[in-house]
Amino acid sequence: MAQQTKYNMVKEKITEWITSGQVKPGDKIYSENELVKMFGVSRHTIRQAIGDLVHEGWLYREQGAGTFCSNKLWNEKPQIQHQSSNGKNIGVITTYISDYIFPSIIKGIESYLTAEGYSLTFACTDNDVEKEKHCLQTMLSRNIDGLIVEPTKSSNYNPNIHYYLELEQNHIPYLMINQFYPQLMPPHIVVNDEHGGFAATEHLIKLGHEKIVGLFKTDDLQGVNRMQGFIRAFREHGITFFPEMVITFTTEEKDSRLLERLEKFFNADSIPSAIVCYNDQLALQILNMLRELGLSIPDDVSIVGYDDSFLAEASDVKLTSVTHPKMQMGIDAAKWIVDAVEKKDNIPPSIVYEPELVIRSSTTTLKK
The missing domain is CATH 1.10.10.10 (Winged helix-like DNA-binding domain superfamily/Winged helix DNA-binding domain)
Structure with a gap:
């Protein structure tokens, strides 16, 4: 401690x-x-x-x-305006703005839209549906021409659906990124997270690991889909799967509580030899916790992260991680919304990226 x-x-x-x-x-x-x-x-x-x-x-x-x-207070102020030459304004709503992978996504959106002469109105929900409601109200009041939005708690029923239906009624195109609300089935740009979860787990299985714990955030569809891939890997490789091998958590759950739940595995007689993490940030926290328990990464425990973020190389142990196209997603989302605004009768198709596994030093063959 x-x-x-x-x-x-x-x-x-x-x-x-x-x-x-x-x-x-x-x-x-x-x-x-x-x-x-x-x-x-x-x-x-x-x-x-x-x-x-x-x-x-x-x-x-x-x-x-x-x-x-x-300026942390900036996250609580929903909009920042940029001047435009054509008078068109695009709204951008994300769950977070200034942390993790989001700056790269936003930079991609901003670089393309400003080059095309569009102004932007940014807003942030902090993954809270009440804040999402206020963000949507702000966007509608500003008469935006199009909206790029990352859903809030995408695996739960969303009480703000009627705002999106209002956008449709007003013929304002909108695009969802990272995930989408199943109730709406809107146009979207997402990563195939089920495949990402499968690839992370299969990599460990091929290294000889069978006692693998998965940690997944379940109030967002990304986590649910990554968990599905995790489970599928066990089935396809004929390895017995036990329910306790999955630890789930939500946005509100404190990191310390989650780490305590995982730590119980390592105080038992038969400890896991590998862990699949919801994202890189969680993987780094777990790496730190395991070191405190006197365990070596990857010799005692292999760890796989997700998103291939800057955090994957922030520690002396470099994380094996599943890719996320961050900047490219932002650019593609901006191109999509411009096409949708300028060619209203020809809505572009959705995009699904196929992620890849980047293998670094946090995983190794199981020691017999």
């Missing part, structure tokens, strides 16, 4: 710098080397703490430039 205490101490201190105004939005924070010396902790602990603060929206990274303080 000492390492976990140091990790929390680093997070809390940096958060305190931001909330107190000691570090202001846009300010560059100390380098990894400076933070290691300042706090007297390992580089891995610093990377974990910074990774979490990026995920939570307190910080953001610029490749080659460093890590900077974000």
